[in-house]
C-alpha cells in the first residue's frame with residue numbers, strides 16, 4: 110500500500126518558485142515527446158475504418174486496482190482474451206475531470222472541466238467544444254453511439270452526451286444500477302447495427318455502500334459483470350473495462366478526489382476482443398490513451414482523432430517495445446494548479462500553495478507497491 114509522508118517543514122516561496130520552473134520545463138519537454146509519439150502510433154495499423162466493429166467500454170466508478178483479484182472479483186480479473194495493464198493511471202482523482210480526459214484524450218487543464226471545488230463550480234461549464242469526444246469522433250465515421258450511465262455526475266449540461274445518439278442516465282434502485290444498465294445493453298444489442306460504440310458507467314463500487322462494505326459491493330458487482338460480459342462478447346469485437354479513479358479506503362468515510370496519490374490514481378484497465386492475445390503490461394499508461402487506442406482499433410487515421418495527449422495502447426498489446434512517456438494527473442477537488450508527473454519509477458507532485466507536502470518523489474520500487482519519500 111502506498112503511504113504518504115506526514116506534514117513536514119514548509120518550503121519557502123523562492124524554493125517553490127525554482128522547483129516549479131524546473132518542473133514545468135521538464136514537463137513541457139516530456140509533453141512534446143508524448144505528442145510526437147502519439148502521432149506516430151495513431152492509426153498505424155489500419156488505413157481505413159472497420160465497417161463491422163462493435164466497441165463496448167465499461168467504466169466501474171471508484172474501483173481500486175488492487176481489489177481486482179481472483180478472490181474478490183474473479184470474473185473481472187479473469188476476463189478472457191484481455192490485455193491487462195497493471196500500471197494504468199487516471200488523469201484526475203474524481204469522476205468529472207477524469208471522464209472528460211478519457212472522452213477527449215486530453216489532460217484536465219485542456220478539456221475545460223478542471224475547476225476548484227465541487228459541482229457548483231461547474232455551472233455554466235462544459236467540455237471544450239473544439240475538441241472531439243470519442244462519441245463524436247466515431248459518430249462522424251458512421252458508428253451508432255449509445256451511453257447508459259448512472260444518474261448523477263455525467264450531466265448532459267457538462268457536454269458528456271455529445272456525439273451519442275442515445276444517452277440515458279439510469280436511476281439507481283436501492284443503490285444499484287448494474288442490472289438496469291445490463292437490461293439497456295441487451296435491448297440495444299438486439300437491434301444494433303455495426304459499427305457501434307457503447308459506453309457504460311456503473312456506480313456499484315461508489316459510495317454509498319449497498320451491502321455494508323466496499324468489498325461486499327465489489328463481489329455483487331462481479332457476479333453481475335459476468336452476465337454483462339457474456340452478453341457483450343456475443344456482439345462486440347472490442348471490450349474495454351477500466352475505472353475512472355481509485356478510492357481511499359483507509360478511513361471509515363472512504364473518499365476520493367482530494368489528492369494525487371496512487372490510492373486515487375492507480376486503476377484497473379483491461380482491453381479485450383477479437384485477435385487480442387492475453388497479456389500483462391507493466392509499463393505505465395494513462396487513461397487519456399483510451400481515445401487514440403479506440404481510434405487505432407477501428408482503423409481511424411490521426412486526422413480523424415484530432416489533437417490530444419494520449420497515444421494508442423495497441424503496440425503494448427502486440428508486445429512491441431514502446432518508449433515511456435510522462436504520466437500526468439491533475440484536478441483534485443482542492444482546485445486547479447495541482448499537478449503530478451510520473452516518469453518510469455519516479456513521481457513529482459506539485460501544488461500551487463506555499464504549504465508542505467508539495468514535493469514528493471518515488472524511490473526505487475520495493476515490490477509491487479511504492480512509498481513516497483520527501
Ligand SMILES: [Zn+2]
Nearest residue numbers: 170171204353
Ligand atoms: Zn468516479
